[in-house]
Amino acid sequence: MAPRQSLLRPLARAVRTIGQRQLHVSRLAMDQAKVRQVIADALSVSASMQPIPAVPADYHAHADADLKMLEGLGIHTKVVQHNARPGTLYDEALRYEKGSAILSTGALAAFSGAKTGRSPLDKRVVEEPSTKDDVWWGAVNIPVSESTFKINRERAIDYLNTRERLYVMDGFAGWDPKYRYKVRVITSRAYHALFMHNMLIRPTAEELANFGEPDYTIYNAGAFPCNRATEGMTSGTSVSLNFASREVVILGTQYAGEMKKGVFTIMNYLLPKQGILSMHASANAGKDKGDVTVFFGLSGTGKTTLSADEHRLLIGDDEHAWTDQGIFNIEGGCYAKAIGLTREKEPEIWDAIRFGALLENVVFDQRTGRVDYDDVSITENTRVSYPLEYIPNVKIPAVAGHPKNIIMLTCDAFGVLPPVSKLTPAQAMYHFISGYTAKVAGTEMGVTEPTATFSACFGAPFMVWHPAKYAELLAEKMAQHNVNAWLINTGWTGGSYGVGHRMSLKDTRAIIDALHDGNLAGGEFETFARFNLQVPKSCAGVDSNILMPNKTWSNQEEFQKASVKLATLFKDNFKKFSAGCSEDILAASPE
Structure with missing residues (x-):
């Protein structure tokens, strides 16, 4: 599919939806002419860029199988969007999530609610026999009992069971196939699904068909708080990790970065056990010599x-x-700060903000859809998420010496x-x-x-x-x-x-x-x-x-x-x- 067509179809579908149902996009009833202008702006920005990665028609699994998979976890819902295309997730966010909007560049705007950053004081790690002697317990890794984790997990599933539609995103952590892990995210927000579509390494249709059971599952019920009276809880927010059950439970925060860093925390435990150094670092390589700098x-x-x-x-x-062979990127995308962003200072990030990208907690003009990157009235921690492929000067696969x-x-x-x-x-x-x-x-x-x-x-x-x-x-x-x-x-x-x-x-x-x-x-x-x-x-x-x-x-x-x-x-x-x-x-x- 040509880049223009792949961009136009999901946006055109949004035009028809908005025109027919008179939906409000971020508190503004946009008529078809305005949305067509958004499409024109997006096409003009994207014309000179890399094509949007094509997604096969059978990218998401059969609906009945998806429902059965969730039922096995105790989750019962009417609709499941499994590894949905970005265009589908746009449509879902515009329909069901207040404040979502298509911006002038074609990117999707979303709001995370009251929490606009990570909640490190609310992070918990289950203290259990198999990992008790490995974890560096203290202010960073605060222990919690298995019984408390089960209470939070049940609370998350109870909340997800109240939702008529859920989103499942399967992907990989780690570009090196020898060391990659399968991650499944279950969430109630299309915004979260799009975020993890960008941040996990996206499986091919064949890889998705043969995905099987994940190595780790993230239950994101962040729109619902934890019970403060539960032992070990100090607020309405809880991000709990259980290495034994291979699960992460998120309650009381809708900030998307919690999922990304949850995966990174998992990798920071698993990789060193194999003699592999996990690093909170960026990396690049020389075009000619291939020399790597971290x-x-x-x-x-x-x-x-x-x-x-x-x-x-x-x-x-x-x-x-x-590893013993070299380095690899853990992620499939980038999650860059957007505060004060200009094309002059960060041209690659600026140009990556197009269809498929997700802008989080930014302020934008309700009439034109143009973002004011200097406006910090919502938060100074404004962010943009986009796939690695949106950067023209990128190494794919993201593996080097x-x-x-x-x-x-x-x-x-x-x-x-x-x-x-x-x-x-x-x-x-x-x-x-x-x-x-x-x-x-x-x-x-x-x-x-x-x-x-x-x-x-x-x-x-x-x-x-x-x-x-x-x-x-x-x-x-x-x-x-x-x-x-x-x-x-x-x-x-x-x-x-x-x-x-x-x-x-x-x-x-x-x-x-x-x-x-x-x-x-x-x-x-x-x-x-x-x-x-x-x-x-x-x-x-x-x-x-x-x-x-x-x-x-x-x-x-x-x-x-x-x-x-x-x-x-x-x-x-x-x-x-x-x-x-x-x-x-x-x-x-x-x-």
């Missing part, structure tokens, strides 16, 4: 921006695994860390376990003091084992494949936040280009005191005066104070990991 980093450090490089192929933007370089990104608002430094293996482990970045406090009452944020392995909320296990796997693979490790600061220079200024994207990209060329590793280095980091004396395209942080500060006394403060924060944070770390890693701490 970018670790927390939100706001530049992970997505820096991995998008016109000279390199994107492997993935968020979740990867490192062993990394040549690993970059750990930090946004240091204290202005202390160098823009780039080369790490020893022990330092790489130390900074990987620390997972440092910094954020600026809110401006209420004039407070602008930078606040340190530490997230183990650059993704603590999703890690299941003790961070040292992931660090040991990283160390083994780095040593085996002679990988260079780098710490890159995309934060402040010349002073802390409010005095100094943000590192320029131009300089950071020049540093990464030199790193890819091999020129940086082969140059001369000098030691940055207190943190004992090796800093290049020069870098092509970058002013040498900014490479050593203290040289950019006008007040050296203030620099020393900031340096001592940050070093102390590192050491205080690392105390909780010391019992599980080697002497070499502990010795990599700042002085």
